[in-house]
Amino acid sequence: MNISDLTILNQAGVTPDSTLSSVVSTRRNILEMTQVAEEAVLRPKEAGAFPHDFRAAIATRVAHLAGDDALAAHYVTNAGQYAALAVPGASGTQGEEFAAVLSFVDKVANRTREAAAEDIAGLQAVGVADADIVRLCELVAFLAFQTRVISGLRLMSEKPA
Amino acid sequence: MTRIVHKFTRRVPEWRPRLMPVKLEEATPEQLDALKVTPSSTKVSDYVLTLAHDVESLSIRSPLFNAIMYDRGGMSREERELGALAASMVNRCIYCAAVHADRHARLAKDEAVTDELFANGEKAQLSPRNQAIFDFARKSAEAPPSADVQDIDRLSKAGLSDEEIFDLILSSALFGWANRLMHVLGDPVSRKEAA
Numbered sequence: 001m002n003i004s005d006l007t008i009l010n011q012a013g014v015t016p017d018s019t020l021s022s023v024v025s026t027r028r029n030i031l032e033m034t035q036v037a038e039e040a041v042l043r044p045k046e047a048g049a050f051p052h053d054f055r056a057a058i059a060t061r062v063a064h065l066a067g068d069d070a071l072a073a074h075y076v077t078n079a080g081q082y083a084a085l086a087v088p089g090a091s092g093t094q095g096e097e098f099a100a101v102l103s104f105v106d107k108v109a110n111r112t113r114e115a116a117a118e119d120i121a122g123l124q125a126v127g128v129a130d131a132d133i134v135r136l137c138e139l140v141a142f143l144a145f146q147t148r149v150i151s152g153l154r155l156m157s158e159k160p161a
Numbered sequence: 162m163t164r165i166v167h168k169f170t171r172r173v174p175e176w177r178p179r180l181m182p183v184k185l186e187e188a189t190p191e192q193l194d195a196l197k198v199t200p201s202s203t204k205v206s207d208y209v210l211t212l213a214h215d216v217e218s219l220s221i222r223s224p225l226f227n228a229i230m231y232d233r234g235g236m237s238r239e240e241r242e243l244g245a246l247a248a249s250m251v252n253r254c255i256y257c258a259a260v261h262a263d264r265h266a267r268l269a270k271d272e273a274v275t276d277e278l279f280a281n282g283e284k285a286q287l288s289p290r291n292q293a294i295f296d297f298a299r300k301s302a303e304a305p306p307s308a309d310v311q312d313i314d315r316l317s318k319a320g321l322s323d324e325e326i327f328d329l330i331l332s333s334a335l336f337g338w339a340n341r342l343m344h345v346l347g348d349p350v351s352r353k354e355a356a
Binding site: 141 | 216254335
């Protein structure tokens with residue numbers, strides 16, 4: 001395991017010589033699978049309706065919504081033409097499908113408990129395919145996991161011994 | 162007749178997708194591989210068939226889920242279930258909460274903790290160790306996460322090792338992921354035979 005290749009350890013500031021490094025190493029398989037999962041949602045072989053740069057913009061947006069501006073900075077570098085959508089609140093100028101996708105992302109990310117059948121029906125109504133709805137959920141849901149592992153590790157490293 | 166379940170329960174509901182799952186007879190070789198089935202299989206859950214729309218995520222999430230919840234060492238399985246349940250309560254994922262409350266009660270051989278949680282939610286009164294675990298997992302699941310360094314300190318003072326704290330971070334965060342699939346993509350409905 002090369003720590004510098006793992007986003008969660010990078011972002012949490014867990015260096016190879018830190019105490020936390022030996023703690024997290026007990027779950028090395030999980031750390032490595034988490035990185036594979038990041039590939040699967042950010043840079044999948046089959047991207048469907050959402051190309052990699054758009055996914056990076058969504059990841060940036062969700063990181064901001066989770067209060068993690070450092071992680072957002074990590075993702076925005078790959079957002080390309082979609083970088084403007086990475087700012088929470090921005091709805092883009094590309095039409096109703098984009099607007100529906102972005103408002104869905106914001107709700108699933110930070111108002112999860114309010115998500116309802118109408119939200120799925122709303123995406124279908126503007127022409128988002130069922131497979132793409134699942135892809136979008138996986139992306140936002142993975143980010144919820146990743147931001148929380150990072151924030152938890154940062155808290156562990158702040159705790160006085 | 163089925164009806165949507167809105168209250169927390171340990172009786173595990175069925176899960177009804179809000180969109181069309183992958184049809185097994187139309188699944189690609191990659192999807193069949195991720196589903197670990199042969200084309201002749203008939204019994205695959207609608208939940209897994211729904212997630213098969215994104216086969217790359219499904220393929221990695223299943224082993225990741227199993228490692229976080231079941232790998233040996235570190236935090237007990239019972240306490241990992243408490244972390245999962247706390248997140249599921251925050252996100253109001255009735256299905257996930259039912260599964261993990263039921264598992265907690267079985268592993269603990271006691272329903273008192275989950276009864277108290279379902280009765281009193283955030284104000285539940287638990288043993289000091291369970292309280293520290295539940296409070297951290299609950300705050301971590303809020304959006305944005307609101308746990309702070311004092312919550313981690315309380316975990317240490319309640320006797321958790323750093324390895325256990327890391328396992329708790331993983332199990333509660335994992336349900337930030339699972340809840341956003343299960344709660345968003347489908348409805349928990351009462352089982353027909355229970356009506």
